[in-house]
Amino acid sequence: MVPSLVFLPSPLLGPAVWRPVARVLADQGWHTMICTVPEPVLRAEDVLDAFLAALPLDRDIVLVPHSNAGAYVPELAVQRPVVAAVFVDAILPPPSGRIPLAPPAFLDVLRAKADDDGLLPPWTTWWAEVDVAALFPSAESRAEVEQEQQRPPLSYFTEALAAPQGWDERPGAYLAFGDAYAADRDAAAQRGWPVRTLPAGHLRQLHDPDQVAEALLALLGHVVPGAG
Numbered sequence: 001m002v003p004s005l006v007f008l009p010s011p012l013l014g015p016a017v018w019r020p021v022a023r024v025l026a027d028q029g030w031h032t033m034i035c036t037v038p039e040p041v042l043r044a045e046d047v048l049d050a051f052l053a054a055l056p057l058d059r060d061i062v063l064v065p066h067s068n069a070g071a072y073v074p075e076l077a078v079q080r081p082v083v084a085a086v087f088v089d090a091i092l093p094p095p096s097g098r099i100p101l102a103p104p105a106f107l108d109v110l111r112a113k114a115d116d117d118g119l120l121p122p123w124t125t126w127w128a129e130v131d132v133a134a135l136f137p138s139a140e141s142r143a144e145v146e147q148e149q150q151r152p153p154l155s156y157f158t159e160a161l162a163a164p165q166g167w168d169e170r171p172g173a174y175l176a177f178g179d180a181y182a183a184d185r186d187a188a189a190q191r192g193w194p195v196r197t198l199p200a201g202h203l204r205q206l207h208d209p210d211q212v213a214e215a216l217l218a219l220l221g222h223v224v225p226g227a228g
Contacts (some may be wrong), residue, residue: 003060003083003224004031005216010067011037011047011156012123016149017066020209021216028213031059041152044101044159048072055080062224063092064216067202070184071099074167078222084170084223086216089177089202092184095164102157114154122149135203145206171223178205194222 005025007018015034016018022032035054038046045222055061063073063085070090076082093099102110114120124132124146136142178200189195196215198204205212222228 001060002031002226003062004033004056006055006061006063007032007034008051008063008065008069008072009034009037010069010123012068012150012152013047013145014150016144016148017203018064019048021205021213022228023218024209024213031066037150039138039150041150041156042072044161048075048161051076052079057081062086062220064088066205067091068101071101071161074163075161075207077167077170078164082170084172084220086173086175086219086223087184087188087202088175088205088212088216089181090184092174092187093161093163093167095168096163098160099163100160105194107157110154110157118153118155119151120154122151124149126183135201135206141206145203173219175212175219177201 007022009017011014015036020032022034026032035051037147039051043046051205055076058078060081060083063076063082065073065085066088067090070087070092073087074084074093077085091099110120114131136145168191172188172191173194174185176182176185176195176197178197180200180202185195185197196219198211203209217227
């Protein structure tokens with residue numbers, strides 16, 4: 001059975017970041033779906049429950065997480081028929097233990113951004129405008145993503161998810177967009193996973209969905225028999 005490709009967006013952004021790539025792959029005959037996240041995002045448990053509820057139970061799944069969504073893969077992998085995962089510029093969880101949703105140094109940065117109610121501003125306001133503008137291929141693309149942005153509480157990033165022992169016994173691969181997630185990419189390579197790096201830009205999939213789809217298929221060819 002050819003597996004379904006299930007795209008996991010960062011809970012901070014939403015499904016729009018994956019729509020162009022999912023469309024390209026669907027046009028090539030793949031069964032694709034994009035998970036949604038609860039509104040509002042308050043706790044990691046709520047996001048995990050939403051992902052679990054969306055994943056099918058009756059067919060094999062390849063998870064394709066982006067960014068913060070990588071932290072959810074271990075629990076999903078042991079609770080659903082996940083046969084492989086391709087991490088895309090994403091958190092790569094350890095083989096077991098706990099997965100912080102933000103490293104301590106970055107948590108300090110986020111504390112400075114939270115308002116009096118403990119809510120964080122939208123993700124695209126966290127960075128310099130010149131850097132954010134470069135992430136999007138057009139004003140229309142940016143507007144679509146920003147419409148789905150969430151304002152999670154700071155407390156979301158103080159949480160940690162579980163990495164059950166054995167979750168990464170399934171085949172995995174890593175697709176990086178530049179070097180922002182170099183440590184995660186290197187950790188994937190150290191596990192013996194196939195790794196590929198495309199030009200920089202955390203939202204590369206919006207700029208060139210055909211290129212990203214091609215890279216995903218190449219990696220899938222290493223981890224899923226008959227794919228690629």
